[in-house]
Amino acid sequence: MNKTLLAVLTALALTACGQQQAAAPAEQPAPAAQEVAPVEQAAAPAAEQQPAAEVDHVKARQDAFKQVGEAMKTIGDVVKGDVAYDAEQFKAVVAQMQDAGAEAFQHFGEDTQGGNAKADIWTNMAKFEEGRDKMAAAVAALNEAAQTNDLNAIKPKMGDLGGSCKSCHDAFKEKTN
Numbered sequence: 001m002n003k004t005l006l007a008v009l010t011a012l013a014l015t016a017c018g019q020q021q022a023a024a025p026a027e028q029p030a031p032a033a034q035e036v037a038p039v040e041q042a043a044a045p046a047a048e049q050q051p052a053a054e055v056d057h058v059k060a061r062q063d064a065f066k067q068v069g070e071a072m073k074t075i076g077d078v079v080k081g082d083v084a085y086d087a088e089q090f091k092a093v094v095a096q097m098q099d100a101g102a103e104a105f106q107h108f109g110e111d112t113q114g115g116n117a118k119a120d121i122w123t124n125m126a127k128f129e130e131g132r133d134k135m136a137a138a139v140a141a142l143n144e145a146a147q148t149n150d151l152n153a154i155k156p157k158m159g160d161l162g163g164s165c166k167s168c169h170d171a172f173k174e175k176t177n
């Protein structure tokens, strides 16, 4: 290191010392504001947990199906272009549908007849479960497509999904309107 440079560095160091208090820079920049998800798409609350003995299976599955229905509506609105496609939000909604669907099908055990579920479910459980598996496969395919962050990969998955709802409802759900 040559003398001139040393002198300059020393001078700088002294200056810095003398000015330390006045010139103390703000330590850390304020954290960037987190991106806030629009409120209307906030996650639906998880189905309430109840003690096992008191589970109202009809209500529990209806509540879960309501969430499936809401997720379906959001997904449909995005695919139609009525709501802007946000890849992360879309993935979250698909995941919600997956969870709510799994939850709903937990509540078709023995002696849980009622609601708008046709009694045929319990005499034809194999076919009902086939329908359940079709929906699960369609949601899984949609979920996989959602990971591409490409709406054009997502769109072709909608037919199977919608079809899985309809074919089961036609066979096993009372019409309610």
Ligand code: HEC
Pocket: 058, 061, 062, 063, 065, 066, 068, 069, 070, 072, 114, 115, 116, 117, 118, 128, 129, 130, 131, 132, 133, 135, 161, 162, 164, 165, 166, 168, 169, 172, 173, 174
């Ligand atoms: C394997 C059968 C099956 C599949 C698949 C299925 N559902 Fe259902 N769903 C039912 C049955 C049965 C009911 C009636 C439950 C009851 O009232 O006890 C129901 C009820 C509903 C309800 C009404 C809930 C309420 O408010 O009472 C909605 C909404 C719904 N389903 C949406 C969907 C959507 C959307 C899909 C597809 C993504 C779907 N379901 C797939 C069998 C199915």
